[in-house]
Each structure stands twice: as C-alpha cells, then as structure tokens.
Amino acid sequence: MTKAFALSEKGVDTMDTRVHIARRSDGAYRAACPALPGCVVYGRSGQEVRRKIALAVKGYLNRISDILPGELERKRLAATAA
Secondary structure (H helix, E strand, O other), rough: OOOEEEEEEEOOOEEEEEEEEOOOOOOOOOEEOOOOOEEEEEEEOOOHHHHHHHHHHHHHHHHHHHHHHHHHHHHHHHHHHH
16 A cells, blocks of 8 residues: 655744655565655554654654754855865
C-alpha cells in the first residue's frame, strides 16, 4: 500500500510527500519516504508506523535545515575565492 499524506505544524508550511507503507510477513509494518534516503521506520500497527514516519520525516527535514545553510555558505565562499 502506498499512502501520501501531508505533514503540517502551526507556523510551518505544509509539505506533501509520498510514503510507502507495507505489511511484512511477520505482521509488522514498514514505512519509507523514498524522497529522503534512509528515512525508514518499523511498527507493530499501521497507526504506529504512520506516527513514526511523520516524526522521522519531520526530524530528517529539521536536520537538513540545520546543516544545509552552512554547506551552501561554504560552497559560496569557495566559489568566490576561486
């Protein structure tokens, strides 16, 4: 089953992202966000895995927003120094 859902928070833009949710042979669930490499979670129920993937995507994007500005600034400085 593939499910797309929106993640939103007060004061934050909404982002729609595709999430793949599958039930495994052992009865557990796996959810992954293909747009975010390594963003994969497991849970015992569909509800649990949806909650976990929403938190994982949010954490992933928060971490990128912490790292990316510094990386872009370093590249800009390197390009202007060359």
